[in-house]
Amino acid sequence: xxxxxxxxxxxxxxxxxxxxxxxxxxxxxxxxxxxxxxxxxxxxxxxxxxxxxxxxxxxxxxxxxxxxxxxxxxxxxxxxxxxxxxxxxxxxxxxxxxxxxxxxxxx
Amino acid sequence: xxxxxxxxxxxxxxxxxxxxxxxxxxxxxxxxxxxxxxxxxxxxxxxxxxxxxxxxxxxxxxxxxxxxxxxxxxxxxxxxxxxxxxxxxxxxxxxxxxxxxxxxxxxxxxxxxxxxx
Numbered sequence: 001x002x003x004x005x006x007x008x009x010x011x012x013x014x015x016x017x018x019x020x021x022x023x024x025x026x027x028x029x030x031x032x033x034x035x036x037x038x039x040x041x042x043x044x045x046x047x048x049x050x051x052x053x054x055x056x057x058x059x060x061x062x063x064x065x066x067x068x069x070x071x072x073x074x075x076x077x078x079x080x081x082x083x084x085x086x087x088x089x090x091x092x093x094x095x096x097x098x099x100x101x102x103x104x105x106x107x
Numbered sequence: 108x109x110x111x112x113x114x115x116x117x118x119x120x121x122x123x124x125x126x127x128x129x130x131x132x133x134x135x136x137x138x139x140x141x142x143x144x145x146x147x148x149x150x151x152x153x154x155x156x157x158x159x160x161x162x163x164x165x166x167x168x169x170x171x172x173x174x175x176x177x178x179x180x181x182x183x184x185x186x187x188x189x190x191x192x193x194x195x196x197x198x199x200x201x202x203x204x205x206x207x208x209x210x211x212x213x214x215x216x217x218x219x220x221x222x223x224x
Contacts, residue, residue, distance in 0.1 A: 034210045036152075043202055043214035044144075044152065055212060087152055091209030095168050096142075096154040 002026055002090050004099035012107040019075040021086055021102045028068045029092030035064055035073045038101075039084045047086075048073065078104070109133035109213055111203045116218030123193050123222075129186040129203030129215055137161070137181040140206035143188045145199035146217075153199075156188065157206060170196075193222045 003026040013019055023033065031051040036044040046055040048064035051071060061076040075082055083106050088099040115127040127143070143155040156177040157166045165177050176189040186203055198221050204211035 032209070036211070038152075043216055044211070045214070046210060046212045049208070049210045049212075089152075089154075089210065094166055096157070096209060098152040098154065101151050 001095055002029060002093055002097050004088050004090055004097055006086075006088060006099035006102045008102060009100070010103045010105060012105050013078055014107045015078050015080055017078050019073075019078055019082070019104055021073040021075075021104070023066075023071040023073070023088035023099050025069045025071075025090060025092075029090040031067045032090055032092040033064075033066070033071050034089045034091070035062075036087045036089065037082075037084050038087065044087065075104075109205075111205065111213060111215035113201060113203050113215045113218040116201065116220045118221045118223065119193055121193055121195060121222055121224055124189065124191045125193065125220060127188040127190075127201055127203075127218060127220075131184045131186065131203075131205075134205070134213075136179075136184040140209075141179060141186045142204045142206050142211060143177065143186075144202045144204050144211065144214075145197075145220075146202070147196070147199045150199075155201070157209075158186070195222050198222045 005024045007022045033051045035048040038044040052064045063074045065072050085101045085103045087101050110132045112130045140159045142157040158177045174191045178187045200217040202217045203215040205213035
């Protein structure tokens with residue numbers, strides 16, 4: 001099973017600041033990685049797939065990069081609605097697995 | 108509008124069974140693989156199972172393998188999950204999700220399953 005490790009667990013930032021979230025895979029998943037956003041009481045929402053492709057309707061301030069085992073989600077300038085938990089997910093092999101999440105909270 | 112709506116959750120006894128349903132609307136259901144993903148209270152996401160569009164192939168997480176069955180009825184645009192021999196660790200919100208190249212691009216609001224005596 002491919003284990004995804006996200007860091008940091010919590011990121012405390014102010015609106016307007018840049019957020020950089022990391023996801024590391026226990027073995028290469030090529031570019032087969034997605035990022036999701038989840039707000040309290042809501043279902044997750046797909047943000048990025050294929051490591052760097054924004055899903056439909058996702059603002060340009062969200063960007064993804066990386067390949068192999070190291071991936072990054074960047075939010076260029078945090079909006080109030082961006083404070084949430086973010087998960088990465090790999091589709092490189094079965095079972096499909098998620099990282100443990102990074103909470104982006106207001107400082 | 109594309110939508111997924113889960114049902115069938117509730118309070119269940121250890122050792123019991125559940126059958127969850129997910130009604131899809133607004134898209135061509137048979138064209139997509141579908142999955143169940145769960146989230147224990149206060150925890151992260153866990154993929155549970157996936158079925159291809161024509162039901163030919165199914166995949167299961169080890170945590171439910173042997174005691175679960177994923178199925179679908181394309182004539183009713185509905186996805187199902189049968190889970191037997193329930194354990195406390197099955198307590199979670201169960202989400203139905205549409206699969207796009209093994210990513211989850213559309214999610215339902217979830218249904219809460221609580222396993223407790």
